[in-house]
Amino acid sequence: MPATLSLNLIGAGRLGQTLAYLWRKQSLLKVNQLLTQSPTSATAAVEFIGSGNACHDINEMSAADLWLIATPDGSIPAVIETLRQSNLIKPGNIVFHCSGALSSEELQPLADIGARIASVHPIHSFASATSSVNDFSGSHCACEGDNAALAQLKPLFTSIGGQCFTIEQQNKSLYHAASVMACNYLVTLLEASRETFAIAGISEEQANQLMAPIVHQTADNLFNNSAADVLTGPIARGDVKTVQKQLDKLSEEDGELANLYRSLGVKTVAIARQQLSSQNQARLDQLKQIEALLNLSK
């Protein structure tokens, strides 16, 4: 069955191409036009999506039922202003973005001229459109905005395997900070671990072999238990000497790694405290000593 609703894209990089490809492939939407920064990328995106016309300027664009703004977050406000001035947005059109950091509130200038606005943030790492079209299905998508817009958008995302859930607009920044910690900071943490292994003379290949089982096992444990249930190691044991020794060594070798060890250590002490009853004064004292060590400036 041919798609009845049409989509225009402003920005067609990794996310824009993935979604447009999947919606086009299932005949859920007709991809009308897309605009990117450079003409060559617009033409390449049309080729990848398998439909649509590349535009080189917003003035070449014409009507569509849905508008996806899929530029980098920093460009979204300027695109919104350009769209507002363009007279392209008609009352009832749905305009949405997929940013995790921004809420649908950004789109208010377009709601003021009659658009239905929303944001849908897929918790998916769009490393490349080629891989994401194959593994998007199953991704959780945080939705917020106008009910009428979401009534159209949620089924579109669900049809390509998205698992939609609602997030309150005022909680969007915190929600995104949480996603950043789980995804981006996990990369940082594991890289810091690899760097520390390297200082200890362990090759990257071997470090990966050492890390993979404990990382998978710890994550699996954590998803089924509380942090206090799964925490092990020197801080959980109240081992002041070990923490002191590791901190001294790291401080000698790399101040940044030592600082990371300190700040995560302080949070780890808080989790270790949850493991103890108030009667366990000896262990509580050890945790206090560890906390004091970790809080000491270099």
Ligand SMILES: NC(=O)c1ccc[n+]([C@@H]2O[C@H](COP(=O)([O-])OP(=O)(O)OC[C@H]3O[C@@H](n4cnc5c(N)ncnc54)[C@H](OP(=O)(O)O)[C@@H]3O)[C@@H](O)[C@H]2O)c1
């Ligand atoms: N990547 C992810 O993992 C991910 C995950 C969830 C949500 N998101 C969200 O998805 C959105 C897009 O991210 P992305 O990773 O797909 O970005 P991207 O791959 O860097 O692509 C950005 C696209 O926007 C175009 N563009 C940049 N400035 C523009 C402008 N002023 N006018 C028109 N087009 C412009 C670029 O064109 P050129 O190529 O010609 O420069 C490119 O087509 C962002 O809101 C991001 O927060 C991304």
